[in-house]
Amino acid sequence: MNQILAFYHHFDWGIVLPSLFKPLIIQGLIFTVLISVISQFAGTVIGLVLYFLRRSRFAPMRFFADAYIWFYRGTPLLVQILFLYLALPYLGIAVPLRNFDFFGAIGFTPELFFLDSFLAGVVALSLNEGAYMSEIVRAGIDSMDIGQMEAARSLGMTYAQGMRRIVLPQAMRVIVPPLGNEFNNMLKTTALISDISFYELLGAAKQLGNPSFRGLELLVSASIWYLVLTTVWGFIQSVIERRLGASSLDPALRNTRWWERLMGIGRGVETAPAIPGTVAGVPPVIQGDRR
Amino acid sequence: MATTPTTNGGASDLPMVDAQNVHKYFHHNQVLRGVSMQVRKGEVVVVIGPSGSGKTTFLRCLNHLEKITSGRIYIEGQMIGYREMPDGKLVEDSEANIARVRAEIGMVFQRFNLFAHMTALQNVMEAPIQVKHEPHDQVEAKARALLAKVGLAEKDDAYPARLSGGQQQRVAIARALAMDPKLMLFDEATSALDPELVGEVLAVMRQLADEGMTMVVVTHEMGFAREVADRVIFMDGGVIVEEGAPANIFTAPQQKRTQDFLHRIL
Numbered sequence: 001m002n003q004i005l006a007f008y009h010h011f012d013w014g015i016v017l018p019s020l021f022k023p024l025i026i027q028g029l030i031f032t033v034l035i036s037v038i039s040q041f042a043g044t045v046i047g048l049v050l051y052f053l054r055r056s057r058f059a060p061m062r063f064f065a066d067a068y069i070w071f072y073r074g075t076p077l078l079v080q081i082l083f084l085y086l087a088l089p090y091l092g093i094a095v096p097l098r099n100f101d102f103f104g105a106i107g108f109t110p111e112l113f114f115l116d117s118f119l120a121g122v123v124a125l126s127l128n129e130g131a132y133m134s135e136i137v138r139a140g141i142d143s144m145d146i147g148q149m150e151a152a153r154s155l156g157m158t159y160a161q162g163m164r165r166i167v168l169p170q171a172m173r174v175i176v177p178p179l180g181n182e183f184n185n186m187l188k189t190t191a192l193i194s195d196i197s198f199y200e201l202l203g204a205a206k207q208l209g210n211p212s213f214r215g216l217e218l219l220v221s222a223s224i225w226y227l228v229l230t231t232v233w234g235f236i237q238s239v240i241e242r243r244l245g246a247s248s249l250d251p252a253l254r255n256t257r258w259w260e261r262l263m264g265i266g267r268g269v270e271t272a273p274a275i276p277g278t279v280a281g282v283p284p285v286i287q288g289d290r291r
Numbered sequence: 292m293a294t295t296p297t298t299n300g301g302a303s304d305l306p307m308v309d310a311q312n313v314h315k316y317f318h319h320n321q322v323l324r325g326v327s328m329q330v331r332k333g334e335v336v337v338v339i340g341p342s343g344s345g346k347t348t349f350l351r352c353l354n355h356l357e358k359i360t361s362g363r364i365y366i367e368g369q370m371i372g373y374r375e376m377p378d379g380k381l382v383e384d385s386e387a388n389i390a391r392v393r394a395e396i397g398m399v400f401q402r403f404n405l406f407a408h409m410t411a412l413q414n415v416m417e418a419p420i421q422v423k424h425e426p427h428d429q430v431e432a433k434a435r436a437l438l439a440k441v442g443l444a445e446k447d448d449a450y451p452a453r454l455s456g457g458q459q460q461r462v463a464i465a466r467a468l469a470m471d472p473k474l475m476l477f478d479e480a481t482s483a484l485d486p487e488l489v490g491e492v493l494a495v496m497r498q499l500a501d502e503g504m505t506m507v508v509v510t511h512e513m514g515f516a517r518e519v520a521d522r523v524i525f526m527d528g529g530v531i532v533e534e535g536a537p538a539n540i541f542t543a544p545q546q547k548r549t550q551d552f553l554h555r556i557l
Binding site for chain 2: 145147148150151152153154155156157158159161165166169170
């Protein structure tokens, strides 16, 4: 450690703190949040779609979904990002857009924000997240008592109505805690995009720090921002969970404090909430019969 | 409720339920081996039998929660679950058509299956609004009246988890009645209840029967069968072994299997 620090002469806190508010860092921070939100949202939608494909009556759709999940969970995310970054121009997607000064138009420094990097990053993160979200969606929906859907159907509701009105709202309580963890992960995983020359938070830190041999200080600046982001998110998540658990009798679900959430020590956050009729630990599978 | 087209004219002579030679397999396990029965309008039919006899499966076939393997089931003259092609083959009906028939058949489950994220009132209001698109105010008035009918007017804001089993089941009955069903199916509606709560649910069922509701009731409550049923059906091994007026079935069963069963439980 001393040797490393010796290379920088001394570790200068006087660089760390002012760097926090340099325009490029602030812009990177905004992009990290923006990319995280877009990718998590798209990934959740993809995860839902994959769930229904896996439950489809048509074998090719089930096969597609299984193959998709197998592929995206079986290759490194960094490889997927690099692959898309190199492949998108071949698809002709980013090249025409690059001429449009989108980032300049909304007040950023255009020469430091490459739209094709942005696109490749968002698409890769979304597709990857979809594979993981489909597992979370599956755990949530399949943990519902099959009797809920049967009751809905017995009243004349269709499968889609039963899903939308009865099953999904209840499954949300099971889905939201791991979804929150995924978003916490996403906030930090966006750092991988710095490898395709995008100046999100880490990319901006490297851009500022490396040429001036102050990389270590800038990494600490970036880390402080990442900690702020995940802390704020932990607070938001516990508020959401408490709201969702309002009609639940399970006190563990209602009373997860934001700091417990943050430290990962919240009681009962990973277990199914007390929904009457749910057999704990043995999620009844919604059967193939979709009528 | 406005009169439905199916109750016009000659349709009123049709039996409410007409099941013809119903067979049902779960994979290679044959659960129903040719069940035929009719239920007249206003009739209360109670199905009894040992567990595994197929009585619950048969009941679930009546609203197509289980697909039958062969046979036919007509609800007031309308086949449920399947369409008959010109060549006599049966094709599973569209989801919308099946839902339409189900909307007229109320079902009460052994484990209540109340929507856990909704209050008692919301449970009762859900289907009339979502399925029949009835106006909200009208549905709410009807739902409150139904909750009052099952003795739970003051529990309108309670979530199911806050209700006892007997209360949940009564809300479930009100939920089914909110669709103005012409037929009610009861699948062991009291089997999951603590003994002291059974009575309050049976009282509601008895009241419904007195009001002329057509009912098919699968139950282990022999007292209820004896007092309320117009007809008792004894099932065993996937077939109807014996049926008749409750007095005959309970006092002078003809079949040995019926005698053995009644011997064991009475």
